[in-house]
Amino acid sequence: MGTAISLDVADDLPSETLxxxxxxxxxxxxxxxxxxxxYRDDSEVCRVDRGELRAADASADLRAVLAACAGLWTATDGFFDAYATGRLDPSGYVKGWAVQVASDRLVAGGAPNHCVNAGGDVRVRGHDADGEPWRIGVRHPWDAAATCLVLTGTDIAVATSGVYERGHHVLDPRRGVPATGLRSVTVVGPDLGVADAYATAAVAMGAPGLAWLDRLPSPWQHAVVPPTS
Structure with a gap:
């Protein structure tokens, strides 16, 4: 998935089960x-994008993701757009969604206390190995060796969209140019796929994305770091 992924299971389970x-x-x-x-020519996403596979004939997972992206396009007034680059690319939702599903599967498998971290998109459940709420550090956007925020919780999803690693890679779909108004956005809520999409949409909106985030109902929360200028 183009990033490092870590799994921390805090339940006292047999090693074979772990x-x-x-x-x-x-x-x-x-x-x-x-x-x-x-990036893989044989992936379902690429085959659908090239017209070799109808979305209606794709896997149930792909159909579910496309339906979710359509709903998020509406919820974000078009700023979360799986076609913003001119081709099908649901990546802004898929990574968070995949980790959310992984977390749900861990709970169903008897591990209700865990942390899954996919390149800074984090889903935590329950408590850590010491019986304490999980502590999640948010990377400082100008200093890779520092954190700018530490979040604590027992059942939260934390997604960050920023420009400090890949540059201004998030497009403003209305203008078709990279969005430059915000340095990074972190969204906290109950579902990592949605949090991932909301963070991406806010960066795409630029400064107006702050007001949009402010209007999100509880339990959604956010933190932002503005540009240097």
Whole structure:
């Protein structure tokens, strides 16, 4: 999925069970990568984009993701757009969604206390190995060795969209140019896929994205870091 992914299971389970849970988690994420990658010519996303596969004939997961992206396009007034680049690219939702599903599967598998971290998009449940709420550091957008915020919780999703690694890669879909108004946005809520999309949409909006985030109902929250100028 183009990023480092870590899994921390805090439940006191037999090592064999932990191994099985880890294999299931990473197997699922590899499956998502194969299906949704925009860099693999044989992925479902690329085949749909080229017109070789009808969306209606795609897998249930791809159909569900496309339906979610359509709903998010409406919810964000078009600023979350899976076609913003001119081709199908649901990546702004897929990574968070995949980790959210992985977390749900861990709970169903008997591991209600865990943290899954995919390149800074984090889903935590329950408590850490010391029985305490999880602490999640948000990377400082100008200093890779520092954090600018530490969040604490037992059942939260944290997604960050920023420009400090890939440059201004988020497009303003209305103007068709990179969005430059915000340095980074972190969104906190109950679902990592939605949080990921909301963070991407806010960066695409630029400064007006702050007011849009302010209007989100509870339990959604956000933190932003403005540009240097």
């Amino acid at each position: 191994h099985e849970l880890a294999e299931d988690t990473f197997g699922w994420l590899r499956e998502v990568d194969a299906r949704f990658s925009t």
